[in-house]
Structure formats: C-alpha cells, structure tokens
Amino acid sequence: xxxxxxxxxxxxxxxxxxxxxxxxxxxxxxxxxxxxxxxxxxxxxxxxxxxxxxxxxxxxxxxxxx
Amino acid sequence: xxxxxxxxxxxxxxxxxxxxxxxxxxxxxxxxxxxxxxxxxxxxxxxxxxxxxxxxxxxxxxxxxxxxxxxxxxxxxxxxxxxxxxxxxxxxxxxxxxxxxxxxxxxxxxxxxxxxxxxxxxxxxxxxxxxxxxxxxxxxxxxxxxxxxxxxxxxxxxxxxxxxxxxxxxxxxxxxxxxxxxxxxxxxxxxxxxxxxxxxxxxxxxxxxxxxxxxxxxxxxxxxxxxxxxxxxxxxxxxxxxxxxxxxxxxxxxxxxxxxxxxxxxxxxxxxxxxxxxxxxxxxxxxxxxxxxxxxxxxxxxxxxxxxxxxxxxxxxxxxxxxxxxxxxxxxxxxxxxxxxxxxxxxxxxxxxxxxxxxxxxxxxxxxxxxxxxxxxxxxxxxxxxxxxxxxxxxxxxxxxxxxxxxxxxxxxxxxxxxxxxxxxxxxxxxxxxxxxxxxxxxxxxxxxxxxxxxxxxxxxxxxxxxxxxxxxxxxxxxxxxxxxxxxxxxxxxxxxxxxxxxxxxxxxxxxxxxxxxxxxxxxxxxxxxxxxxxxxxxxxxxxxxxxxxxxxxxxxxxxxxxxxxxxxxxxxxxxxxxxxxxxxxxxxxxxxxxxxxxxxxxxxxxxxxxxxxxxxxxxxxxxxxxxxxxxxxxxxxxxxxxxxxxxxxxxxxxxxxxxxxxxxxxxxxxxxxxxxxxxxxxxxxxxxxxxxxxxxxxxxxxxxxx
Numbered sequence: 001x002x003x004x005x006x007x008x009x010x011x012x013x014x015x016x017x018x019x020x021x022x023x024x025x026x027x028x029x030x031x032x033x034x035x036x037x038x039x040x041x042x043x044x045x046x047x048x049x050x051x052x053x054x055x056x057x058x059x060x061x062x063x064x065x066x
Numbered sequence: 067x068x069x070x071x072x073x074x075x076x077x078x079x080x081x082x083x084x085x086x087x088x089x090x091x092x093x094x095x096x097x098x099x100x101x102x103x104x105x106x107x108x109x110x111x112x113x114x115x116x117x118x119x120x121x122x123x124x125x126x127x128x129x130x131x132x133x134x135x136x137x138x139x140x141x142x143x144x145x146x147x148x149x150x151x152x153x154x155x156x157x158x159x160x161x162x163x164x165x166x167x168x169x170x171x172x173x174x175x176x177x178x179x180x181x182x183x184x185x186x187x188x189x190x191x192x193x194x195x196x197x198x199x200x201x202x203x204x205x206x207x208x209x210x211x212x213x214x215x216x217x218x219x220x221x222x223x224x225x226x227x228x229x230x231x232x233x234x235x236x237x238x239x240x241x242x243x244x245x246x247x248x249x250x251x252x253x254x255x256x257x258x259x260x261x262x263x264x265x266x267x268x269x270x271x272x273x274x275x276x277x278x279x280x281x282x283x284x285x286x287x288x289x290x291x292x293x294x295x296x297x298x299x300x301x302x303x304x305x306x307x308x309x310x311x312x313x314x315x316x317x318x319x320x321x322x323x324x325x326x327x328x329x330x331x332x333x334x335x336x337x338x339x340x341x342x343x344x345x346x347x348x349x350x351x352x353x354x355x356x357x358x359x360x361x362x363x364x365x366x367x368x369x370x371x372x373x374x375x376x377x378x379x380x381x382x383x384x385x386x387x388x389x390x391x392x393x394x395x396x397x398x399x400x401x402x403x404x405x406x407x408x409x410x411x412x413x414x415x416x417x418x419x420x421x422x423x424x425x426x427x428x429x430x431x432x433x434x435x436x437x438x439x440x441x442x443x444x445x446x447x448x449x450x451x452x453x454x455x456x457x458x459x460x461x462x463x464x465x466x467x468x469x470x471x472x473x474x475x476x477x478x479x480x481x482x483x484x485x486x487x488x489x490x491x492x493x494x495x496x497x498x499x500x501x502x503x504x505x506x507x508x509x510x511x512x513x514x515x516x517x518x519x520x521x522x523x524x525x526x527x528x529x530x531x532x533x534x535x536x537x538x539x540x541x542x543x544x545x546x547x548x549x550x551x552x553x554x555x556x557x558x559x560x561x562x563x564x565x566x567x568x569x570x571x572x573x574x575x576x577x578x579x580x581x582x583x584x585x586x587x588x589x590x591x592x593x594x595x596x597x598x599x600x601x602x603x604x605x606x607x608x609x610x611x612x613x614x615x616x617x618x619x620x621x622x623x624x625x626x627x628x629x630x631x632x633x634x635x636x637x638x639x640x641x642x643x644x645x646x647x648x649x650x651x652x653x654x655x656x657x658x659x660x661x662x663x664x665x666x667x668x669x670x671x672x673x674x675x676x677x678x679x680x681x682x683x684x685x686x687x688x689x690x691x692x693x694x695x696x697x698x699x700x701x702x703x704x705x706x707x708x709x710x711x712x713x714x715x716x717x718x719x720x721x722x723x724x725x726x727x728x729x730x731x732x733x734x735x736x737x738x739x740x741x742x743x744x745x746x747x748x749x750x751x752x753x754x755x756x757x758x759x760x761x762x763x764x765x766x767x768x769x770x771x772x773x
Contacts, residue, residue: 011154014154016288017288018158019161019164019355020354022288023147023148028148029147031146032147045285048285050148052342053342056346056347056563057342
C-alpha cells in the first residue's frame with residue numbers, strides 16, 4: 001500500500017518535472033554510468049541548468065502552443 | 067485497454083458506451099427550445115472521444131500507418147538522458163498535453179458560443195476525431211520515423227526545398243499573429259481592472275524570487291518552490307482585492323488598453339532578452355502547474371455542480387451573418403473560430419518537437435498524439451460549457467464591441483448595453499450587468515471581449531458553486547483571469563524567443579552573421595523585430611474602435627487552420643510515397659475540408675463586398691466616407707486619424723490573407739506533384755530511417771526510467 005503510494009508520488013513528480021522540460025535525473029545518471037562510464041555525469045545542479053538552457057535556448061524550437 | 071477490448075466482455079462494454087453516447091446526443095438533439103443540463107453535453111463528448119479513440123485511431127495505427135512495436139525509436143537510437151530519453155507513456159502524455167494545451171481551446175469556443183452551443187459542440191467533436199487528432203497523431207508518427215525532425219525539415223525532406231522554406235516562413239508569420247492575438251486577450255481582460263492588473267504584475271517579482279531561489283539557494287528544486295509560488299499567487303489575488311479597493315493604490319494599476327499594450331510590448335522585449343532562469347523558466351513552472359490544476363478543477367466543478375445550459379442550442383446568428391461577437395456566416399467561419407480544440411496546425415510543431423524524442427515505442431504514439439488531442443478537445447468543450455451556462459444577455463453584453471453596444475456614446479454604459487442586447491432578443495436588465503460586475507469585483511463587465519473574462523465569469527460560477535460557496539465570486543473570477551493571463555504571458559515570452567530564433571535562421575539566409583545566437587547585436591535586432599511585428603498587430607487591434615478581436619481572431623483562425631491543412635498535406639504525401647495511397651483518404655478528407663473552409667473564409671475576409679466582413683470593403687467604405695467630406699467625429703471614430711488608421715490596417719490584414727491563400731495554393735501544387743511522382747514509382751520512396759529492432763533490453767531501460 002505505502003509502496004504503491006510512494007511509487008505513485010514518484011510518477012507524479014517525474015510527470016510534473018517533465019511537463020516543464022526537466023527529465024528524470026536518476027535516469028540520466030544511470031544512462032551515463034552504463035553507456036559512458038569514462039565520463040563524470042553532471043551534478044543535479046549542472047543538469048538542471050543545462051535543461052533550462054535547452055528548453056528556452058531555441059535549440060528545441062517551440063515548446064508550447066497557442 | 068487492448069486487453070480488455072479483445073474479449074466478448076470488452077465488445078459488450080463498447081456497445082454500451084456507443085448506446086450511452088447515442089442517447090446523450092439524441093437527448094441534446096430532441097430538446098431544442100428547452101434548457102438542458104451540461105452533463106448531457108459532457109457525456110456525449112466523452113462517449114464520442116472513447117469510440118473515436120478505440121476504433122478510428124486503432125484503424126489508423128494498424129491499417130494506415132502499420133505501427134510496428136518492434137521498431138527502433140529516436141529515443142533509444144540517440145538516448146542521451148537529456149533530449150532523447152525513452153519515457154513512460156503516461157508521463158510523456160502529461161508532457162505532450164501540457165505543451166499543446168494553451169489559451170486557444172479556451173478562447174475559440176467562447177467566441178463560437180454566439181451561434182449557440184450546438185454548432186460549436188458538433189464541430190469540436192467531428193473536428194477532433196476526424197481532423198485534429200489525426201493530424202497530431204500522424205505528424206508525431208512521421209517525425210518519429212524520421213529521427214524526430216521538425217515540421218519544416220519534414221516538409222523539406224518529403225516535398226522539396228522550396229515548400230520547406232515556404233512552410234518555415236508561414237510558420238513564422240502565424241507565430242507573430244498568435245502572439246498578437248494572445249496578448250490582446252490579456253489586454254482586453256485587464257483594461258481598467260486594477261485587481262487583475264495587480265495580480266498579473268505581482269507574478270513578475272514572484273517569478274524573479276523563484277528564479278533566484280532555483281539558481282542560487284536550492285538549485286533545481288522545482289516542485290518545492292512552485293508550491294511556494296502557488297501560495298504567493300493566492301496571496302497576490304487576495305492582495306489585489308485590497309489594492310483595487312484602495313483609493314491610493316488602485317490608480318497605479320488602473321490602466322487603459324493603450325497603456326497596457328505598451329507595457330506588454332516593453333515587457334515582452336525585456337523578458338525575452340533576460341537570462342531565461344530569472345523570469346521565463348520560473349513563470350513557466352507556475353503557469354504550467356496552474357493550468358493543469360485549473361483544467362482538472364474545472365472538470366470536477368462541472369461534474370459536481372451539473373449546471374444548466376442557458377444559451378440556446380442555436381441563436382439567430384447561426385442563420386445570418388451579422389453576429390455581434392464576430393461577423394460572417396456559420397460556414398465557413400465557425401470552422402476557423404474554433405481552431406484549437408477541434409484542429410490546430412500549431413500542434414504539428416509540437417508533435418514534431420520534443421515529444422518524438424522521448425517516445426519509447428511507436429505504438430504509443432496513438433495514445434500520446436491522438437489521445438492528447440482528444441484531451442484538448444475536452445478542454446474546449448468545458449470552455450464552451452462555461453460560456454453557455456451564463457445568461458445569454460450577459461454573454462452578448464460582455465463580448466460585443468462597445469461601438470455596437472453603445473453606438474450613441476451614452477454615459478450609462480450598462481443601461482445602453484442592456485437596451486441594445488435586449489433589443490437583439492436576449493433580455494437583460496442593467497441591474498444584472500452591474501450586479502455581476504460588483505460580484506466579480508470589477509467596475510464594468512460590458513464589452514470585455516476576447517473570451518477570457520467570459521470564461522472567468524463561467525468558471526467562477528462553476529467553482530464557487532461546486533465548492534458550496536467557498537471563497538468569493540470575485541476571488542474565483544480573478545483566479546481564472548490570472549490563470550489565463552499567466553500562461554498567455556508565458557507563451558508571449560517563450561514565443562517571442564522562439565520566433566526570434568526562427569527569424570535569425572531566416573535572416574541567416576541573407577547575412578550569415580545575423581544567424582549567430584551568441585551575438586548580442588543580432589539577438590537584440592531579431593528580438594526587436596519580432597516584438598515590433600506582434601506589437602504592431604496588438605496595438606492596432608487595441609485602438610480599433612470596431613473591436614480588434616473580431617479582426618484578429620479570424621486572421622489567427624484562418625492561418626492556424628491553413629497550417630493544419632499543410633501538415634495534413636505532408637501526411638498525405640508520406641502515405642502516397644509509402645504506397646499506402648488507398649488509405650490516404652484519412653488525411654485527404656480533413657485536409658480538403660480545411661482547405662475549403664480556410665480558402666472560403668479567406669476569400670470572404672478579403673473580398674466580400676460587405677464592409678462588416680471584407681477587409682478591403684471596409685477600407686473602401688471608410689475611404690469614400692473621407693473623400694465625400696461628410697466625416698464628422700462621432701462616438702465610434704473620434705478623429706479623422708482614427709479612420710485613416712482603420713483603413714490602413716484593414717488593407718494590411720487583407721494583403722496578409724491574400725498572401726496566406728497564395729501559400730496554400732502553392733502547397734497544394736507541390737502536394738499534388740509529389741503524390742503523382744510517388745504514384746509513378748513502383749516502390750516505397752518515403753525517406754524513413756531504415757528499420758532496426760528496438761534494443762533487446764528496451765523494457766529494462768524504460769523501467770529504469772520509472773524504477
């Protein structure tokens with residue numbers, strides 16, 4: 001029961017962050033560890049800054065509709 | 067869903083959904099002349115959405131697109147944990163919906179309510195199932211098969227360089243018109259409303275505080291600071307009530323339309339050159355969460371309150387062409403007034419933007435593309451309900467231009483408006499108008515065009531009623547205004563930035579140094595050009611004594627639907643090139659319908675001889691008035707300059723419409739050419755990334771994303 005609630009909370013948190021353009025940090029770290037073990041992953045702070053720049057920096061074009 | 071629908075029980079369940087939908091639709095159809103409950107509309111809509119999703123989108127997935135669940139997606143191919151991340155479908159649905167849902171589906175249906183609720187309701191349902199959701203879904207699918215490329219690149223790849231560049235220029239110009247019309251909705255809602263203006267202005271220091279917190283105090287802790295921000299917003303609304311009541315402070319926030327316009331233009335420029343972390347990003351967080359929360363709250367409110375629809379199913383304006391909110395006949399103007407919610411070309415940019423980079427499996431594009439658009443249509447339906455539960459007399463008094471409501475310039479505006487609207491056949495007393503204004507804490511609600519205030523009155527009634535009278539009407543009214551203004555302003559900032567990059571790309575074709583986004587000069591120049599472009603349309607719309615919304619909104623609707631037509635033409639070309647032309651009717655039918663609607667609406671707006679409809683006819687009518695020497699300043703036109711300005715603007719609008727019509731004709735030519743070429747070839751000529759299987763551990767990678 002509590003496990004399910006915690007899982008649902010985690011889902012909701014991830015969904016809310018992705019709505020504003022920040023994907024899951026743990027997934028990123030795991031991806032870096034598996035595919036690029038020779039590189040140091042960004043810290044959460046660096047990761048967050050990078051995502052903010054990417055969302056509004058024009059690289060991804062329009063992020064929202066009318 | 068697939069598991070439960072495969073068996074006999076599933077079939078029976080779907081049979082009952084169909085029966086329920088048919089009963090609800092039948093009830094709505096047979097109860098003409100009597101008020102019906104909004105729940106009938108909501109039930110009919112949900113049944114249509116469910117059946118459209120279960121049957122039609124499955125047909126598109128299996129037969130037309132032949133979605134392949136084993137095929138590699140860009141999210142896995144380019145997985146970098148940042149832009150390309152295989153994402154759980156429910157989470158991605160939230161992301162996609164938050165990106166497509168904006169002010170469009172809230173404003174269009176409110177304006178369309180002048181015909182009564184039935185025409186708007188039927189177009190929202192038919193449009194989304196057969197056109198809007200089809201477009202969003204197929205563009206998402208096409209982009210996913212092509213490494214998540216953008217719409218402009220897709221057109222270039224499949225149709226050629228020239229159509230690609232035309233599509234890019236058209237996108238840029240549509241963007242400018244969208245920014246202008248959205249900004250105008252905010253100006254119309256905040257004019258001489260110190261309460262509203264204060265709460266919206268209050269979000270600027272609030273967002274800057276959040277930005278500093280996110281940058282320096284606890285970097286990147288979005289959710290906790292958004293919660294703080296939300297409390298700040300509520301405090302801001304309450305404080306706004308105090309400010310509006312204070313004789314010392316209220317005058318500072320009691321601004322005219324022109325003053326608000328200049329503030330917005332200055333603000334748009336500053337906000338889009340400031341570092342994004344300071345203002346844009348934190349306000350985006352507030353507005354996104356508030357938007358989702360308000361939409362969910364509105365849905366719960368309607369279900370709890372079960373309000374009656376006060377607007378008739380069809381008003382007399384459905385049968386004529388001189389409605390006060392906007393002019394023109396039901397066909398074609400209904401189909402361009404409700405753009406977002408039924409079909410929106412702008413979604414093609416989102417469906418070929420960030421979403422395909424995160425799609426884990428192309429089978430899930432159906433839920434996200436088709437399902438996401440159904441959800442937006444549901445939002446449009448709720449807006450239509452909110453506008454239809456208020457008294458029709460109040461609706462027309464709020465949404466008609468002042469020149470129509472108070473043609474002789476009487477001092478008592480409420481009395482003039484009630485006399486005019488009652489004369490149209492929607493009886494309303496001046497007391498009702500002044501009482502509602504007092505309830506929502508405004509000086510006047512007469513001629514607050516633009517949709518937002520009407521929706522706010524409807525939303526305030528629904529939420530206030532559903533909560534059993536908790537909070538005051540004026541609180542919920544300003545909550546609703548803030549909710550709309552906040553995400554419109556976020557769209558204006560972010561849109562100005564995005565348009566600036568688009569413009570820099572286009573200017574780069576002329577002079578390569580202007581393309582450099584790290585050059586301060588190039589940035590400021592491009593930003594200034596973009597702000598001037600939408601600021602121009604905003605300004606002339608606000609000072610237009612005949613009401614800018616009924617000029618700008620059709621322009622926006624026509625261009626947005628044209629973009630949808632172009633996106634569906636691209637989908638048609640792709641189907642022909644894949645040798646699936648026998649299924650291409652799925653995109654040809656909606657595309658043809660959109661071309662018919664937009665071309666005839668464009669033709670009317672440009673060349674109708676009726677000055678109330680045609681831009682050039684209006685310009686000519688006013689020119690001959692000036693030439694005759696009979697012009698005298700009156701309540702509508704205060705000076706000769708005002709007339710000259712309206713003449714000039716109508717000419718500009720007319721030329722713009724003609725330009726867009728030419729774009730559509732050129733795109734039709736390229737589409738037919740590409741389809742004929744594809745027919746001659748006997749093999750698949752679509753430019754897809756070749757088949758590769760998903761990685762064997764795809765499930766594990768995806769589960770890693772959710773643990």
